[in-house]
Amino acid sequence: MRLHFIAIGGSAMHNLAIALKLKGYEISGSDDAIVEPSLSRLKKHGICPDKLGWNTERIRPDLDAVILGMHARVDNPELLKAQELGIKVYSYPEYIFEQSRDKQRVVIGGSHGKTTITSMILHVLQQCHIDFDYLVGAQLAGFDTMVKITDAKIMVIEGDEYLSSPIDRRPKFHLYHAHIGVISGIAWDHINVFPTFENYAEQFSLFIKSMETGGTLFFNQDDEAVNTVINNDQSSVNKIGYSAIASVTRNGVTYLQNGNDETALHVFGEHNLYNMQAAFLVCGKLGVNKDKFYEAIASFKGASRRLELLAANNHTAVYKDFAHSPSKLKATVQAVKSQFPDRELVAVIELHTFSSLNPDFLGEYKGSMDNADMPVVYIDNKTFEQKNLKPYDSGVVKAAFGNNKLIFFNNCEILDEFLSCINYKGKNLLLMSSGNFGGLDLDAIAQRAVNHTT
Structure with a gap:
């Protein structure tokens, strides 16, 4: 496969490019500005553009597809050339779906907690030696990249509600068609795209409708806006509410409670206890029992820049x-x-x-x-x-x-x-x-x- 990335320097874009290069694809890319850490990482993998800027000569008829980043504009000359040649143009969430069609897709949505819940799930699956692919919005300890695409049968995806690309105005998490989904909470954001709270909340209703028939959705049952969305949903998705995981805090340390046993945590805060319960439910659906989850989550130290x-x-x-x-x-x-x-x-x-x-x-x-x-x-x-x-x-x-x-x-x-x-x-x-x-x-x-x- 020959793929070209327009705006390859983006956080998600350069990680996807690296993941596909590691899978054996032929990757090229362009951007008008690339900063660290994207620059060094692209150079390390031999896919950093030789010159900054847009160059239509990079858009060749033998390309299998072009992947368009959000940073590009609708009048980008490379995009226009690809459209002129009839080359398939994907947003990166579209291409993530293409790479995960035959996988069990777990999508973590919500106005807050997405990265942390996704990170907790990845950490536990890794500790339990379960093979999986992933897309997460932060650099995690123990993971070389923010995207991994292999032949694994499970893919865990942080489901951002922002737009997919300059020419695809759908929220990213609508494109993944989850088998297992999470809605962690709904609080108005992205006012430049969703001018009213009602318009923003509607995106989560559409997310549920985008899920695979017979899928399972875990939702924060203590969030009023989430409950409104859930109560108005008529889809066939199996919807299961959750609250914060059982815990106690002493001397600045939070402990999970499992019967008479306690598990000390590195992370803290009520929001993280909600996040942890969501991760626990997802991991259970993927075959991780309670004792294994508690053992694994004890070593979780949090995602980058999250407390x-x-x-x-x-x-x-x-x-x-x-x-x-x-x-x-x-x-x-x-x-x-x-x-x-x-x-x-x-x-x-x-x-x-x-x-x-x-x-x-x-x-x-x-x-x-x-x-x-x-x-x-x-x-x-x-x-x-x-x-x-x-x-x-x-x-x-x-x-x-x-x-x-x-x-x-x-x-x-x-x-x-x-x-x-x-x-x-x-x-x-x-x-x-x-x-x-x-x-x-x-x-x-x-x-x-x-x-x-x-």
């Missing part, structure tokens, strides 16, 4: 997290505060996405940081410019969050100086963003925090 511990001592811990939407922000802040109730919490969120910066959406954050003792919001003014949005001041942010304690920064250097002045003894620091805090070195901030505890 990832950067530094700690006896009275301070610093975490970073990918949280950016209101539901993720609220759950993450609550998790750290509940795990360490005797410590004050300094919580910093960078508003970075189109939705989070949109003043029509900003009110969705109301109350999301109320569990923080010192809530901080940071917005890089350059982000407003990049997304063609009008900047707003601290008053707008404080009113939207409904929190008079909130501190606002729009300069990363001043934010860094502020964080450096805090005495962190008896305090935890939580840094949350899907961006990069204007390029601040979070590891250095973390080390400084645990050292500044006089």
Whole structure:
């Protein structure tokens, strides 16, 4: 098979390209910008474009297919050439489905928890020596790539609800046709694509309808929006609700309870206990019994940037997290505060996405940081410019969050100086963003925090 990737530098795209190269396919690609870690990884596997930019000469009649990344535009010259030649053009979720037609497909959907649930399942299956393929949205310890495609009979897929490609406006998770599905929760996101909550929630109804006849859906029965979708569904899918897995927390450590036995966990937070129950149910459906699951999950340390511990001592811990939407922000802040109730919490969120910066959406954050003792919001003014949005001041942010304690920064250097002045003894620091805090070195901030505890 000869495949060409348009916008090969994307996170999912370059991982799929590597996976198919390892399967023996002939891979070429192009992009107008490729950054780390994509650049080094593509070079390592010999599929990095020799020059940046688009070149129609790369689109040859002997190509079996072109895979189109979301970063490309509808007028991309390579795309137009492929369409002119009649070459089949796939979005990457379409091609994932093509590669998994004969597999048992597990698709994890939801506004939050997708990556963590998928990661938990992959970890347990690996520990239990069960062969599987996968697509996950984060780099995981013990896994070389974020995509694996072999002859395995099972494929576990993180089911993103965002659009598939510039020419395919369907949400990705509609294209996988799951045999086993999960809906972890529904909270409005992607306002630029789904302008109302009702429109966004409808995508999860369509996800259920996209599942294979006779499939099984596990859903968070404590989520009101999920229950509404489930109650309105008339499909033949077998729907099973779940709550948080049984646990107890002592001295900052969470333990699973299995009869008289307890299993210490590396991860914590109520949202992760819901995630773990979903993973437990899926793994059970794939043949993993309860004792094997508990034994395997004990060594799970979390997905990258999901409550990832950067530094700690006896009275301070610093975490970073990918949280950016209101539901993720609220759950993450609550998790750290509940795990360490005797410590004050300094919580910093960078508003970075189109939705989070949109003043029509900003009110969705109301109350999301109320569990923080010192809530901080940071917005890089350059982000407003990049997304063609009008900047707003601290008053707008404080009113939207409904929190008079909130501190606002729009300069990363001043934010860094502020964080450096805090005495962190008896305090935890939580840094949350899907961006990069204007390029601040979070590891250095973390080390400084645990050292500044006089």
